[in-house]
Structure formats: C-alpha cells, structure tokens
Amino acid sequence: MTSERCRDIAHLSAVELRTAVPEQTIGFFTALMGMTEVARDGDSAYLHAWDDYERFTVKVTGAPVSGIGRTWLRAAGPAALRRRVAAIEERGLGQGWTGGEQGIGRTYLFRDPDGHEFGLYWDTEWYEAPADARPALKNQAAAFPGRGANVRRIDHVNYLAADIPAIDSFLPGVLGARLTEQIVADDGVPSAVWYHVSDKSYDLVYTSDWTGTAGRLHHVAFATDQREDILRAADVCLEAGVHIETGPHKHAIQQTFFLYVWEPGGNRVELCNAGARLLLAPDWRPVSWSAAERAKGQAWGLKTIDTFHTHGTPPVGPGDTTRLPPRPASFKLFVPNGSGMTLFLNSYPPARRCRRARTAGRTRTARPSSPRRPGRRCLRSCGPGGGSVRWP
Numbered sequence: 001m002t003s004e005r006c007r008d009i010a011h012l013s014a015v016e017l018r019t020a021v022p023e024q025t026i027g028f029f030t031a032l033m034g035m036t037e038v039a040r041d042g043d044s045a046y047l048h049a050w051d052d053y054e055r056f057t058v059k060v061t062g063a064p065v066s067g068i069g070r071t072w073l074r075a076a077g078p079a080a081l082r083r084r085v086a087a088i089e090e091r092g093l094g095q096g097w098t099g100g101e102q103g104i105g106r107t108y109l110f111r112d113p114d115g116h117e118f119g120l121y122w123d124t125e126w127y128e129a130p131a132d133a134r135p136a137l138k139n140q141a142a143a144f145p146g147r148g149a150n151v152r153r154i155d156h157v158n159y160l161a162a163d164i165p166a167i168d169s170f171l172p173g174v175l176g177a178r179l180t181e182q183i184v185a186d187d188g189v190p191s192a193v194w195y196h197v198s199d200k201s202y203d204l205v206y207t208s209d210w211t212g213t214a215g216r217l218h219h220v221a222f223a224t225d226q227r228e229d230i231l232r233a234a235d236v237c238l239e240a241g242v243h244i245e246t247g248p249h250k251h252a253i254q255q256t257f258f259l260y261v262w263e264p265g266g267n268r269v270e271l272c273n274a275g276a277r278l279l280l281a282p283d284w285r286p287v288s289w290s291a292a293e294r295a296k297g298q299a300w301g302l303k304t305i306d307t308f309h310t311h312g313t314p315p316v317g318p319g320d321t322t323r324l325p326p327r328p329a330s331f332k333l334f335v336p337n338g339s340g341m342t343l344f345l346n347s348y349p350p351a352r353r354c355r356r357a358r359t360a361g362r363t364r365t366a367r368p369s370s371p372r373r374p375g376r377r378c379l380r381s382c383g384p385g386g387g388s389v390r391w392p
Ligand SMILES: [Fe+2]
Pocket: 156, 158, 219, 221, 270, 272
C-alpha cells in the first residue's frame, strides 16, 4: 500500500544556466525560444517564458564553463516550507537562508546528495507584463510572443548524478517527491529515475553520470503548447545553425514528444510536449524499464544517439565527448524587433573576449558600410568571441 502523497513542493520554478558565451545564450533563449529578458544583475540575465506567473524562468550567468547553477522550487505554503527545511536540515544538506532575488523572496538553499544546488521558497512576486506584452486574456502571464519556439514554461530538469541510489533515498524522504518511472540495470540498480512533485508525470530527473562526476547537467526542458511547435522549433534551430542533437521524436519513457538541441554555451536544452498526460492516481505504481527494453530505442524506433549518453555540462576533460559540435560558419538569428535587422552570431567563438563584448549594451550606430541608423541600440551580441551585425 502506497503511503499518502506529500505535496509540500508545489512545482519546479526556474533554473540557472552557466555559459561561457552569455550573450549568445541569452540570444538563443530570447530570439529562438521566445523568452523575454526582464532584468540584468552583474553577470546574470533573467529571462521569462510567456506563461510563467513568476518573474523569471531562466537565469543565465556568465561563467568560465557551462553547467547548471541553482534550481528553484516553490513550496506549497509557509508551513510546507518549514516542513521541508526541517527535513533537509535533518539530512545535513542545508546551506541556510538567503534574501532571494528578482521577485523570489527569502530562500532556503540546499544541495542534493550529488551536489546540485537548490533554492526553496514560498514568497514570490507575480509577473507583471509590460504594456507592449500585455495578454489579451487576463488568465495568461504575458502575450504569446509569436517568436521562434514560443516555449510556454519550464517543464523539468534532468541532472547527471554519480550515485542514483543516494538520490532515490533523498527525493521522496526529504522533498516528498514521488518516483514515476525508472530504468533499472540488469544488476537491479536504477540508472535513471523520474520523479514528480506536481501532477505532471515528472519534474526532476536524475541519470547516472558515466564519468562518475558529481553535480553536472544532462538537460533542461521547456514545454510548448503543441507537438507541432516542436516541429517548427526544429526548423527554427536548423535555420539558426543551432546544433540539433536528436529528434523530433517520441520518448518511450514518459511518452514525451521531444527535440534536443545544444544552446551556444553547450548546455543541452529539450523542447518537450507530453500531450494531455498527467499522473492523477494518488497510488501511482512506478514503471520500471529494463536495459533490454531501452535497447529497442525510443517510442517509434529511433535509436538513442550516442552523444545523449556522453554529453553533459560542464565538460569534465579532453577525454570525454562533451565537446561542442563542429562550428558552423555563423549563427543566424532573426530578431523581430521592428527594425528589420538580421543578426548573425558565431555559434562557438574563440575564447578571447573582444572589445564589443566588453562594451555590450551601449548605444551604437550601424557599421560604416551599412545604412546609417543613428541612436539605434546595437544588437551585436558578442560574448567572448564576437559576432557581426548586418543590415538587410
Ligand atoms: Fe527530458
């Protein structure tokens, strides 16, 4: 008999991604994924997906290497927050309270047994769309952007972990999360686990890190309204020179329709759509998949691509296969800002930081060979390696 389900964690809220090319990563999420930049603070930018009721969905932070920073979880209420903090401290994984940021209030920081950082909170400010992004319907956070993939909200995070059984004892007992599906190796030890805190079929996923390294990221996933949005996203990424790793296709596990791409900083991003699938059963029975079943491939037979098992962020050394794919000649973004400007970015620039990156954000005029447009804000988004802006 399954014990009564804990609902102390309401949902996954936001995630911090580290990138060595922050301006390009921001460009990927805003121009291609359809998010909106809502704030900057130091080396970080805060981005909002159009139907996120909170102030931000992704925090992009410039860093020497890629990977995941903090993951935010919202508690179901003040009492639920107190209960979970007590459970975390009992396990000795708490790091204490911090003041919060960008609309998120006082936050309790902790780490999972693999070292990934989390922030748990209750107080939050609801997103107020600016005048030019007010939705037609008042039950929506912001206007539909009509740009790129138009991701609606964050869906799940898939972490890499050196010790899956340790995660298996942490998530139910400390966070109150519930196992929904898992891959069990022939020796009976789980190698990947899917947990949920909401009625979605999964929110937090952990996959065994083949390198034995702790604290890495496999991917962050964002939900689209329709499967068809994912097909369109594949074309958008193709045109932009973004590395498409695999898909569109349908997972056997959890039945999610998916597309995996690597954002310019190298972090794997999934666009996903689970259709109408929810797990409403209060006594849900976890589904186990064997290695033999996994070998059959995804739902419609597509074999899982090798890099799906070998790429994680941050890379752990020259011996692994987490290197970025071959550099395309350019990274092309079409920015619907009303100017008619087409922005070209190099996807994976050299490490040297250029003058443009150091002065990013200043008002500029177009290059001399282009038509003069004085006072227009340059969308040159150099990152450490530079790029170029061309007028049509
Ligand atoms: Fe996923």
